[in-house]
Amino acid sequence: MDELIRYPFLHTFNPIQKINATTIKERLSRKPHQLFLPHRTDFYMIFLFTEGNGKHCVDFHPLSVKPKNILFISKGQVHNFDEKETYDGNTVVFTEEFFCRTEDERAFLHHSPLFNDPLQLAYFEVGERYQELETLYNLIIAELKRPTHPNQAQILHNYLYNMILVTELVYQPRKIQVIPNRQQVLVSEFKSLANEFLYEHWSVDNYAEKLNVSSRTLQTAFSVIEGISPKLWLNERLCLEIKRLLTFESKTINEISFLLGFKEASYFVKFFKTRTGITPSEFRKTRQF
Known part of the structure; x- marks a missing residue:
């Protein structure tokens, strides 16, 4: 039996910041065969699907891809793309090191319902917040393409943080209160x-x-x-x-x-x-x- 492939974080636009953003088709064009097989990643992933249909399998659960749906994959989860996929979307990937600069940020990431429960996959329609999330994705892309500067990491962190905050408001699998008790x-x-x-x-x-x-x-x-x-x-x-x-x-x-x-x-x-x-x-x- 083959060992499960683990993929480390790879830079594209920016060789410094440990956050990256590409479309799904761009991602598949680099390692198409490997990504169609189940694999783990050593980073966190956000998929904002924009068009097409197909399946995306996460921890033995095949998800039906739909435009304007979003999927969160935590570090260490097992997933793979559909070899017959016709879908595309925006992906944001980031390392724990990038997001967790303080203990409060580490607690926020590890306690977020979007990432901390592999038994309840965070895959859902974002509705009216879709355009807002797509704008944040485009802002991340634009910033990554700029030359590195002293405030760049903070700007990218803020965009990512806002993406997570916005989607937490939408994601209420058990009608969880916005302000946790x-x-x-x-x-x-x-x-x-x-x-x-x-x-x-x-x-x-x-x-x-x-x-x-x-x-x-x-x-x-x-x-x-x-x-x-x-x-x-x-x-x-x-x-x-x-x-x-x-x-x-x-x-x-x-x-x-x-x-x-x-x-x-x-x-x-x-x-x-x-x-x-x-x-x-x-x-x-x-x-x-």
Whole structure:
């Protein structure tokens, strides 16, 4: 089995700033074959689709591309373009280093519902804000083409920040309040920690302790905001990671089990089969490319 391809950030217009903007067709023209295969990226991506149709697959979910829809892909997510695509759009890619210059900016990015929950893909129609987002994209392109100057990084950061703020207003999968209350913040912090420490196989109690709240407080907040328990969300998040590793890594079942913190491979197999109906080996056979 081939190892999953990981793509690092590459500069185009500007050799200094770790933010880039191109159309989808321009992006595919550089590495067309590789990008049609599932791959991970070491940066964040925003796709604002402008025309055409087709599929874009993210973490085993084929999304139907529609003009004026936007898609957010977090660092480390698995995705691939449709080889038969007829769609185009604007893409903005940026590194964590570029966006997170302060702890507040790091917290904002990691807690944003657009990026912090791979179980709820942030793909939706932007409606009347489409023109505004396209303008921000064009401003990023124009600034990247200018000679480097002392204020350039701040200007680019502001444009990107505004893109995220505007789309957060549109993205309300569970009618989340625009101004987060304490429970919403707690759930976002939990998801951010879970994405960071997933391989440690922490319990809900471990996360509650790390967040300086009681397990009951965390359970209640998650139930109110998500409608499920944090334990169920953790299990589904872990199951997604197992699928990624089974599909794109050459590690054995035992190695993956150990990597993800399972004490016994037999429990790992039982955990996966309970949630998918098939064993890890059976799943791997269905996903070979």
